[in-house]
Amino acid sequence: MIGQGKAYFLFLIGLAAIVAGFWRTFFGDPLSNDNWHTLHGIASTGWVLLLIVQSLLIGRGSYRLHRRLGWTSLALVALLVGTSSYMVWIELVGDEGFPRDLRLSLVFLDITFLLLFMAMYGLGIAYRRNRRLHSRLMGSTILIGLGPALGRLYAQHIPALHGLSGGLKWTFYTIEAVLIIAIMAELFSKRSSWPFPALFAIFIAIQAGTIWATGDAFAAIARAAGAPV
16 A cells, blocks of 8 residues: 555545546636535535645654644534535435436435445544554545546546446446555555455445435435425
């Protein structure tokens, strides 16, 4: 695996992918968004920037500042979770113009990704005294941000995928490939830990869940919540 305190390079790559994926809808013209979308974009970007800064602090041995800055993340995460929840609600009941199956898949993905982020953040706090587990749990949250960004990026630039639905498949393939590489790197270094294999299994399950989400059971739940499906 990449050395301790050097993960910022990977986070920078992730940030570049996120900016590219959301360039048309946010970064390219941020003033065209309403307040909720603007807050959500700021909070999401702020989280990735925090990952970069925290990695740099570890690399420089600034552990005390790293811990202090880490606790301030509680406010940022509260904002991120709050705005993300509103985005899910708008996607659920709003007039987004998505086909039925795609709308249901996106709502399912957004809900599961949000729950996964909260779980990873909570576990990262719980394992804050275990640097290895803490860094992997917190660092892997960037994969959740890559989900919607890569889906849009693939859909926008690969016509053969026929839009966002095809882009979502390759988003999962990409994230799963990253996790496989991470797992293999840990096995090679003989210092394996559970977060990467667990996340790989979870993303496989979520990918399978997108198919279930287009069925009658989830559609009934969505309709009960106010979705026009």
